[in-house]
Amino acid sequence: MKGPALTDLAFDDPGLARWRHGMAAGRRLGATLAGWGRFARRGYDLAIDQAKAFVLDRIDARREQPDPILRMEEGADPMRDARAVAVFVQFSRDGALTGMVRRQLAIYRDLGFAVVLVSNSPAFPEASWQEARRIAALVVHRRNRGLDFGAWKDLVPVARARWPGMDELLLANDSVMGPVRPLEPYLAAMRAGGPGFYGMLESIQGGPHMQSWFLLAHGRKAVADLTAFLAAMRLSRSKWTIVQRGELRLARAMREAGNRVAALFGYAGLVETALREPAERVYLDRALPGLLEGDDREALRALLMDRPLNPSQHLWRVLAGPAGCPFIKTELARRNPGRLPEVETWPALVPPDSPCPVEEMKAHLAALGP
Structure with a gap:
């Protein structure tokens, strides 16, 4: 397995392909x-x-909208001198923080980030609130308007005011399980790219973009440009519209503002690995029956570039296995929306020395319910 390396996104005009996103x-x-x-x-x-x-x-x-922030309080260690800040968005039906989420927050803190935990949950029990304060530098409960992008839009300006020396901003959420591998090498690879806007995973569904569960603005210009994008973004009651205005436009906007934009796991590279590895090629045949006919790898690659897959779903085995991604998409293990085969075997891809144990991830899934 190679060490993580950045792949610059190639921005072609998505045209009508944007409307196929998620379909x-x-x-x-x-x-x-x-x-x-x-x-x-x-x-x-x-x-x-x-x-x-x-x-x-x-x-x-x-209508005049009520204040989205219901409660906000500093953590036990507010980390006032931090230059790296992570705004982490969480949601659960009862507001409780699972062991996996607490572990993720602690890992980001131990990596030097002042963590802003934003809960969009209907409630935030006091016991969970105090647990969060022991880990995060700032804890926030807000109304769930605009989902994760709404939380980032509301709290990034608060974070910049609290940490005026910030030159690195991480946007993250609890929609992925793990990490199943130490995060230090992945952050190091992003930082080695110099100032810019970096993500964990590229998707080309709906046009080239980076999936929004791990996004890093590195350098003051990138932080300022990301803040400006969020400030200008119009929220919606529609999740699909938020994805269109937020996730699908963000990387392009950051590139147009003059930032380098790159991902650690590029879509083309994942496709190439899936077609090259015999076991993964067989799995794709089972996951997409009748589509990938023949042995012409170049023709198959062209097909999967023209009619792209969701890499965190259809390419989950390649991503968590040979590619070495440190996260597994929660929705895949919980609901398997693509009705893909063998998803229940995801624990077999978790290394034995995973920073987040399999049992903790299973407990997280159980807490989320069906």
Whole structure:
């Protein structure tokens, strides 16, 4: 396994491809009649979602919105002199912090980040609040408007005011399990890239972008440009719209502002590994029946670049295995939205010396419920 290395994103105009984002898993790339049925259903659900959001967003724009921050308090160690800050967003139905989430917060703190924990949960029990204060430099409970991007939009300015010397800003959330490998080499590879905007995983669904569960602005200019993007972003009641305005546009906006934009796990490299490794090639055939016919690797690679997969879902085995990503997508293990085979075997890909034990990740999944 190679050490982590950055791959610069190539920004082609996504055009109408942006509208296909999030649809491929439901239709299995059109390989089966049932897949087309799921694709049609997702299209119908999206149309209803957008109709509702059109009305609700306009009502919100006319009304004075309540303060999104319900409670905010410094942690036991506010780390006032920190130059690196992580804004970590968490959500659970009961507001409790699982052992895995507490471990993630502690790992970011031990890496030198002043951690801002933002809970979008309906409640934040006092016991969990005090647990968070023992780890995080700042603990916040906010109304869940705008999901993770809404939390980052609200709290990044607060973080910059509290840590005026900040020259590194990490955006993270609890939508991934782990880390299953030490994070130091991955952060070191990002920092070695010099000032810029870096992510863990590139996706090209809907146009080249970086999945938003681990994003690092390194250098004062990148921090300022990221702050400006979040400030200008319009929130919505629609998760799909937030993804379009936030995740899919952010990397391009940072590049247009003059920043280097790169990911540690590029989509093309993951595809190449999946087609080169015999076991992963067999798995893709099972995951995408009838699509990848023949042995012409270049033709298959071109097909998967033209009709891209979600790398955190369809390429999960390559990502957590040969590629060496330190995280596994929670939604994959919890709900398997792409109906992929063998997802239940994910613990076998966790190294025995994982910083986050398998049992702790399983407990996290159990706490989230079905």
